[in-house]
Each structure stands twice: as C-alpha cells, then as structure tokens.
Amino acid sequence: MVRMRRIAFEELRERVKRVLVGLGLPAERAALGARLTAETDRDGVKTHGIARLPRFAAQVRAGLIVPDAAPECVVSFGAIERWTGHSGPGNIAAHAAMARAMELAKEHGIGCVALGDTSHWMRAGSYGWMAAEAGYAAMCWSNTLPNLPPWGASTPALGNNPLVVAVPRFGEGASEPVVLDIAMSQFSYGSLNSYAQRGAALPVPGGYDEQGTLTTDAAAIERSQRALPIGFWKGSGLSFVLDVLGAMLSGGKATHQFSSSALEEVGQSQVFLAIAPTAVGAVEQMRAVVDGAINAVHQATPIEAGKPARYPGEGALRVREENMRLGVAVEDAAWNGFVKLEEEIQGVRSSE
C-alpha cells in the first residue's frame, strides 16, 4: 500500500525553494522553480513534482545541469525565435520560453520559441496552464531519451515525448481552462512499476510481453522494455515527428543523440507555440464553442452511471481544490527522498 501525507502548499513551496537555493539557483529563479514544482504536486501529478528533485539534484551535482544558467534567445525572425537553455534548470527555461511565445503571440497573433540545450521541464502541463490562464491557446512538446520502440521494431528508438495542447476559456470558466498533457507511451515506466509492485493489471494493454503478445501485465512489459505507443503505429509516428521538428527548430538534441542513461538525459529540444485567439475572433463566439463542447462531453452517456466523461484538465482542477483545502497529498517515498535532500543540503551548509 502506498502511504501518503499532506503538506500545506505554502510550506511545500517554501521548503522546495530552500532546496533549490541550496543547489545553486539564484533566489528569484529558485522561487519560480519551487512554485512550478509545488503546483505540480498540488495538481496531483505526483511523478513530476518533488519526486523528481533527487534526480535534478544528482544532475546538478554531476555538472550536467548548470543551476545558475539562464535561457537566452540566439536567433529571432518575426514571430519565431530559437533559444538556448545553456544547460540550465529545465522548468525555469521552459517557463521563459512560453512567456516569450505569449509575447510574440500578442504582437503577431501567433508566436513560437524553440528551446535547445535545456533539461527536463518536469511537468509538461505547467506551460499549458500558464498560457491558457493568461488567455492564450498553446501547444508545446519536449523530446526525451529513447524509451519506446518504433512500430514494427522491438528496441527503443523513439522517446515518449510529452505533448501539451491548452485552450483558454472566457467568462465564467476562465479559471478552468482546457489542458491536455499526454506522453506518447500509453503508460510511463514509473506507472508500469507502480502497477507491477501492486500486482495489479493495467486497465488497458500497455505493451508487449517477451513473447511479443499485447498484455496488461505491467511486470512483463518492464521485462520486455516494449512499452506501447498510444494508438500503436500512430503514436509511434507522432513521437517521431515531434522529435525531429523540435530538434530542427531548436538546434538541441534529437532522441537518437541521447544515451540510454536517465542521469545523462540533458540537452532536450522543446517547442513552445502560443496563439492569441482574440486576434481573429470575438470572445463570445469562443466562449460558446468551448462551453458547448464541454457540455457535449458531459452529456454523453457515461459507461459508469453518475460518472460523466471529463474534458482534458477537468480532473486536475478537482485534485487542486482538495489539495489546497486539506494540504498537498504527497507519497511517503517521494517525501522521504525530499527530506533526505533537505538534510544533505543542510549538511553541506553546516560544514561550510
């Protein structure tokens, strides 16, 4: 059984900030990084909040991430820019890139920032929420190290490249935008491991066993390392195009240029697109479209009585409300890893 505890959001944010300062981030950027991390746990994306900090710390200590590096624009042409992350913290750089894409969209109706030489951006959805809450539509994606076999092959040559599409809402629903955040594999290896440890079957097939048969047995997929791309050949193709387009535009690594070491997974390529919908249409028309589409999904006959289908992002909003009210739910394993990191940093400080 997974044990949990709850931590007040402000305490979580403050303690993450101290850790990031301890790792060498300048105070203001540490505050931003801490907010993004705490918001990730607050929204229930437990795999990409404080649970990610030990690996981030290891990459900083190994010299693979430069904690005080700031992202910078290196090429600008109209509504598109190429940026470098200078090997800095990935979520800080991604936030800057989306902020700049939004500025470009304000000026040109649409804006694009391609960011290379960065590091893991933690929760992909962060940059979608950010844009949509400010009234912009957005699309962004990152590549990853090879962790997914292309359709027709049994060895990894693609990444599970997360993709985000965010759509703002206007009027009453403005604070509840539409945010889709999906990776190209049906389940992450973290999620497969969690099912395997509980001995639970996956809700749908998640990959192939060592005999090449589609299976809901997570442990078998861990052994075969043949996770399933979403939609089989379709997710395989989508992963490929996102990778090459990102690396072309950003000048960063493509998936095939990464080693298979998770510690060495730095140098990602990412693309941030923002659109100002109100540049081409009236707010009332846009409000009617989204509200009508949400209503249609809610009205579809549910498979389980009383459990209507949801729009992308709807689930996160419910978790967020609960976590703000009761304290942010964190799993003991992630929390213990975080406390250990706090102690290590405290130890380094004391000995200085």
Added chain:
Amino acid sequence: MVRMRRIAFEELRERVKRVLVGLGLPAERAALGARLTAETDRDGVKTHGIARLPRFAAQVRAGLIVPDAAPECVVSFGAIERWTGHSGPGNIAAHAAMARAMELAKEHGIGCVALGDTSHWMRAGSYGWMAAEAGYAAMCWSNTLPNLPPWGASTPALGNNPLVVAVPRFGEGASEPVVLDIAMSQFSYGSLNSYAQRGAALPVPGGYDEQGTLTTDAAAIERSQRALPIGFWKGSGLSFVLDVLGAMLSGGKATHQFSSSALEEVGQSQVFLAIAPTAVGAVEQMRAVVDGAINAVHQATPIEAGKPARYPGEGALRVREENMRLGVAVEDAAWNGFVKLEEEIQGVRSSE
C-alpha cells in the same frame, strides 16, 4: 476478395477534372481538385481519392457544397488569419489555406490560417506533403461530425479529427519528406467495414463490443458504434482540444454542432500552421537531425526479420513509385462509382 484495376495517373487526373467541371467547378479549380484527388489514389490512400467523389457530388447536388465558391480571408492579424470557405469544395479551400500559411511563414517565420465554413478536405496528408515539399514544416487538422465516444462514455461526442504533421528534408532526401497523417480513432468505420466483410480480425483492438469488452472483432464494433480513440483517454483528449481550438480560431462549426448525417457533414473547422525552419537554423543541421532520426528508426531491431520500421510517409513513397510506374491501383467498387458519376454528368450534358 477486393478486385483492382490500374489507371494511368494522367488519365485519372483528366477524367476527375472533367467530372469536377461537370459538377460546376471553374476549370482552374477543377484542375487543382483533380490533381489532389488523383494524387491521393496515387499515394495509396484509397478511402479519400475517387472513392469520395460520389458523396462530394451528392453534397453539391443537395446544395450543401457551392461548387464555384472560393475561400476568402476575413480577419488578418500579423502572422494569423481567419478564412471562410464560403461552403465551397474543401480540398480547394484547404490548399489555399496552407498556401497562405506558407506565405505568412515566409514573412514571419511562422504562419497560421484558420478556415471555417468549409467542407471535407479529402486526404488530410495532401496539405502536409505540399508544405514539406516546399521546405516548410506544417501542422494541420480538421474536425468532423461526432463519431467517437469520449473516454468514459458510450455515445459519440467527439470527431475522429485527422491531424497532420509534416517535416521537410533537405539535400538528397528533399523529395522524401516526413508526413504523418493520423485520425484520432484507431480505425475508420470504412476500415472496420472492410475487415468485417472479409471476416478478418483487426491487427490490434479497435473498439468495444456490445458488452463493453475491448475487441479485434470489427463487426462487433460496427454494432456497438464504440470505436476506440488512439491511446484510449489520450486520443479522446487530443480529439477534444483539436476540435475546440479549430472552431474557436476559424469561427466554423465545432463537432457538437454537426448532425450525425454524413451527407450533412459540411461547415468543418480547420487549422493550417506552417513554419519556415530555415528562419532559425542552418540547412545542414536540419538535414543531419532528420537523416539521423530516420537512420535510428531503420536500425531498430525489426519484429519481422528484414522488415525495418518506417518513418511516417515512407510507405506512401513506395506505393507512389509503383502506381506511377504501373498505373494507379483503384478498387473496382470505387472505380465503378466514379464511372457512374461520369455517366450521370455526361447524361446531364447531353440532355442540355
């Protein structure tokens, strides 16, 4: 067994052009529409070439498509424009929209055209090939009538909204770009019907039977009308965001505003994005990225010995070469429908 014949590409194009002129398209636009249609069969996308013309003709005759209407820009702001198709032929309007997005990308690095009040664009991939062959990266999508249940529901509230991502190549591979063309359902109803008629099992699960169990039985999915979105909840979410974003930007219909009648499926919303990669980087770097990524996919261990995994678009190139050499392969059913249309138009002409 499906019976086939081969028709020389030029003959096919010429005969389709005569049909389109007969339906009321001005000569130049009929020539463009005929080229796009013949190229679709040439590339092996049999469901969206001449096989679609009888329905197109029925929509023209029902007054739902205005054959001589031309698309027009209605709002322009920097690098983004809103266009209306004025209920004209969808492939002509889509071609104009992508051409304009490419012009905008040439000027601003990135360009976007949102097209509303249009009709079926036939093969989605056409506009990706067009952009990539001219050196642009592109993304485009269309919404459709409701034909897919959202995840968690059993009645259709989403479309199977095709999505295209195209990436140009430079140097030797320039004529063989990367073009992904995927719908949000794992299989189209056309494809399900084809499996059902042959009594063949789907290669992977394609939906649910009437008991709500995941199945490879195409006939059972036809009965339940519960086709599977790619990646289950992921494709369901992706379909939703593409629909609302398209309808917001274009001012056209959202999926929930269509009836369930295929004949009445007009008024689609579509988005065309083009990017000029060379605005931000050097051709040599871009060439290395794509060639390296293609090589990595080809080098992955194939599941079937001697059958390496392919990159998106690679299969179409092989079919294209064969169809240009031997004549375009068309299925008898599609061909007979086309010949019937020719005769009807000839009949109308003779009686005039």
